[in-house]
Amino acid sequence: MAAREVVTLQIGSYSNFVGTHWWNLQESSFVYDPQQLATFPKEVNHDILFREGKTVTGQVTYTPRLVLFDLNHSLGSLKREGTLYTVDAEESVNWIGDVTLHETPKEKRNLFLEDLEETKENSDDADEIKASDLDENAEKSEEAAGGVQVRQVDPVFGKSLYNLDNEVKVWSDYLRTALHPRTIHILQDYQFNNAEQPFNVFGMGQQVVGGKTLWDQVEDRVRFFTEECDHLQGFQIFLDCHDGFGGVGASVLSYLTDEYSSKSRFTFAVTPTNLPDKTAKDRSCRIINSALSVHSGCELSSLYLPLSLSSTLWKSVGDHVTMPYLEYKADLNYHTSAVLAASIDTLTLPYRKESGASRVADITSSFSSLGRKVACLNSSIPFPLMVGSTFADTLISFGKTDPWTSLTPHVKCAVSPYFQSCVVRGIPESMVKRSDYHGLSRSFLSSCTSVDDVLRLYLAETYPSSMNAGCVMRDGLKVGSPYPHIFSPNVNHKGFVSDTKRTALSGVYSVPATTSLQSSSDIYSYIASLQECVSQFKISRHTHFLEAGMEEDDYAEMVEGLLTLAQCYETEGD
Incomplete structure (x- = not known):
């Protein structure tokens, strides 16, 4: 049976942290050995989320149907066009006279990325980085600053193990999966981790993608992946709901609703645990952004799923979620996003199965009955x-x-x-x-x-x-x-x-x-507690939201909309 394709969008830095683990997990499950497939037939139809293509040199590629959004200087050592379709800069220069090439210093890649490139050159179908695949003496542990061992070798399985806790600064620092050149879309107006000009207001996101030239680029990227699908069933949207990317997500969801109204839109609204609540303004921005994201997300998504490893998010960021036999570091996005990605990878298996798969719509329509657009x-x-x-x-x-x-x-x-x-x-x-x-x-x-x-x-x-x-x-x-x-x-x-x-x-x-x-x-507790918090704010005092296009009437409508949404989850008879 032909794959019923799904296109994925990742909107925001933390969404890209989650998404990177998500794609890594799926690529780790690829099976290339025919004998293994004969004994253990594949369970997941990867064609639902991945596409086959070719480079200009004829090399066959397998990349995600993915459009992702992030800020300037958020890619680390990763090139914006990915790694598959690059052409040597000198070959593209057509000039008779003398030519001088000026290059900005390259971002230093960590040991994992260096080993990954070397391993792929030695073996295209390697599912793990093995010590035997590396040209250097891999048995020698590599140390980063502070004496932390970055690479060790498992003495039983001969596989390289990496401690990247101090190495990961951005999501591309642990990206295994090759990306298509149409995947990455950078919002040039704002810089990653810029404290002087933070991208922390919902309306900023709507404004930054509101220009015709930029929006045309967004539409072109989405259409590129949807138009090559034979049986598109819908979209998965990873969304940073706590900052300006909530506004980007609202604009993208509005477009998907208008252009692909018959397709499912499953939104995973993710919030990190290391939130920048240094001031009261930081806290109020986060809460108002989250409220606006819930309101617009529920209106424009088929199903909206809020996720975080913080147990509470509004008046204060609550205790971190604990699971038996998990020892993650809550201050590292690299850790917390791994838990969320593993959970999302598991919950989505029913519509990614090789045989007997359900549809995204089977889940979103069942869970969104009677106005209940939020799941847990x-x-x-x-x-x-x-x-x-x-x-x-x-x-x-x-x-x-x-x-x-x-x-x-x-x-x-x-x-x-x-x-x-x-x-x-x-x-x-x-x-x-x-x-x-x-x-x-x-x-x-x-x-x-x-x-x-x-x-x-x-x-x-x-x-x-x-x-x-x-x-x-x-x-x-x-x-x-x-x-x-x-x-x-x-x-x-x-x-x-x-x-x-x-x-x-x-x-x-x-x-x-x-x-x-x-x-x-x-779920009533999630929505009602958020509605209670935002109803206490006077938006007229939060001029940064008004300057970004927020109208007081729109804010009041949002607060009322959350109240209506919460009432859908009140227990019958209360």
């Missing part, structure tokens, strides 16, 4: 499956506690959802259940013969009043380099929890995971 996401990465235990045992051990953690701020998974789409991946059939159950447990599990059986029975028994959908995938998350080292030492190389700790030089390469996408009355 719960995740368990890694799913805490002990060596020697079973999937059924692990679920039973949670009792009345949910086996996952909410990644949507202000939502606590406290009630049974209206709708739920649950994905389980990476659970071997050999770890489904034991054969020696007794008593009540046996009646609960006696009919289960597969992971799918266990999941469906668990959902039916635990959430009897919900509309439940389940999806089981054989393969776990591929979390080799450059995925950060955020798994506790008790997680072995296959992602299972063990009493024996990993050695300092060994890595984790795959983990089981579960996600639960929900529509729930708990």
Whole structure:
């Protein structure tokens, strides 16, 4: 069956951090070995999100259907046209007289990027950077400033492991995936991390893409990827909702709504944990931007999914989300975006499957009924499956506690959802259940013969009043380099929890995971708490929003719209 294509947009710096991990995870799951495919047929249809093309020299390429937006000086060592279609500068100069080429100093690439280029030259189908592929003495650990070892070699698997915590400044510092020249769109009017002229007001984003010349470029990029699709089913939008990119997203979503009204628009609104709340103005900007993004995003998206590893975002940035066996650093976008990307990669599997795939619209239409345009996401990465235990045992051990953690701020998974789409991946059939159950447990599990059986029975028994959908995938998350080292030492190389700790030089390469996408009355807390905060602001006092085009009547309409949206999630009978 032909692929039903999806085009992705990444709007904002943090969205690009998340998106980079997202594409890396998918490329890590590519299988090139025919013998492996014969034994383990591929589960994911990568043609849904990737496109095949050719360079000017005839080289076959495989790149994402992606348009991304970021600010000036945000690319690091990555060229704006990507890495596949570059032409030597001297060859493009047609001049009879003397020529002098003036080049700006190149950004220094970290050791991972250098090794990646060398490995690709040696082996086009390498799924991991192996020490044996490198020309230099890879067994020697490389050190960065401060004595931190950047590259080590796993003594068991011979793969290179990288500590990039101090190396990653921008998202391209760990990008494995090649990008098409039409992918990257830089907003020239603002610079990345410029404290003197921050890109921190919703209206700035609308203004910066409002000019005809620039907007024509945006349309051309989107059309390039959509017009080559045979069966376009919709769009995925990664959106920075807390700053000026919220306004860019509103403009892009408005365009998609007008031009592709029959196509689904699934928006992932992401917020980092290291927010720049140094002043009251910073805080008010973030809250107002988020409110405007929710209002416009819900109006223009088929489904809007807020995501962050901060448990609360408004009056104060709350505690960071904790998961068993995860040890991430909340101040590093490189870490937090990895958790969000792994969760998004898992939740979207139902419409990326090789066979029996659903459509994006199947999810967005189910979850957006009765005006409920906001969803919430719960995740368990890694799913805490002990060596020697079973999937059924692990679920039973949670009792009345949910086996996952909410990644949507202000939502606590406290009630049974209206709708739920649950994905389980990476659970071997050999770890489904034991054969020696007794008593009540046996009646609960006696009919289960597969992971799918266990999941469906668990959902039916635990959430009897919900509309439940389940999806089981054989393969776990591929979390080799450059995925950060955020798994506790008790997680072995296959992602299972063990009493024996990993050695300092060994890595984790795959983990089981579960996600639960929900529509729930708990979402009321997210919207109502935001509406309460923005209703207390007098927009006339926030001149930076007025100067960027905000009208007081528009602000009042937004506040009222949030109240109406929140009421859609109030529990019946309240």
